[in-house]
Amino acid sequence: MAEHETTRDGQRPERTVYALTDSGRDELLARDITVQHGKRLVAAHDTGAGVRAEFDDGSEAFGDLLIGCDGVHSTVRRLIDPTAPAPSYAGLINTGGYASGVSVDTEPGSYEMIFGKRAFFGYLKADDGQVWWFSNVPRRDEPARGELAAVSGEEWRRRMLELYAEDAGPAVSLIEATPEIMPMTAIHSIPHLPRWHNDRMIVVGDAAHAPSPSSGQGASLSIEDGVPSACGTCPPRKRRSPSSLPNAVPGSSASSRPPPASTTTRRPARSAGCSATPSCR
């Protein structure tokens, strides 16, 4: 699913190239699986016979199991363990945007990542030539609530143009050509989660083990989590209704290892210049 190509010649930026293809949505449609949007889970209860999920619009849903793939600020994680550790600030703030009319030296679908002198930059060319980019900017202290939102997009543009001014690559051109800079947000990670399931609920993906985005592995790990979940809940030859997670998901018994996150999630965040690594704290 991913191709890696790294250069360390002192002249060019270190680069990692990813080619990703997402066929998941087509597969859902092909299997006639219904997806409902716009509902926010607020609570869930083990009824003994299954799980009742409650949403903020007052609606409910029932199922054998609840798989929480609800991201780094997961509600399901707190439902499983109200004392679960809070996400750790990764020492990075993040924004991005969409630029048109800039020629970049990559094939559509390939992801380029650059460890710049003072900040990290990633971009991907879409089939129509538009370039989608993101920027990770090191910042030691966690921003206060509302602090990042109080800075205008134009001010972030000005600051980023300064940060990337000395770097090779198209960061400056892409930032200049972007009509609207996306809101800057703080990046969080989940380095360790002691309890990631109970009998009927489990967290996967970022909800269980969000890595730093500069690892470039979070989506891959989330997809990796999906494999044992799918294998456990839907055996190929004999469909069954799993009565609990230890039955449904191989490896989810209390004594076994956590979801298939690699050492990536435990590796410190890395970016250019400074990051949450011990050396720059």
Ligand SMILES: Cc1cc2nc3c(=O)[nH]c(=O)nc-3n(C[C@H](O)[C@H](O)[C@H](O)COP(=O)(O)OP(=O)(O)OC[C@H]3O[C@@H](n4cnc5c(N)ncnc54)[C@H](O)[C@@H]3O)c2cc1C
């Ligand atoms: C800047 C940046 C760059 C990245 N680059 C890469 C990369 O190159 N390669 C890579 O592999 N990974 C990358 N990642 C990481 C990757 O995006 C995440 O690891 C991945 O999206 C996690 O998937 P997820 O499904 O677990 O969570 P998410 O993608 O966060 O999805 C969670 C979903 O749950 C929804 N949700 C949350 N709470 C509720 C609720 N209560 N009820 C209902 N829905 C809810 C959210 O709205 C969201 O749609 C990057 C991340 C960032 C921030």
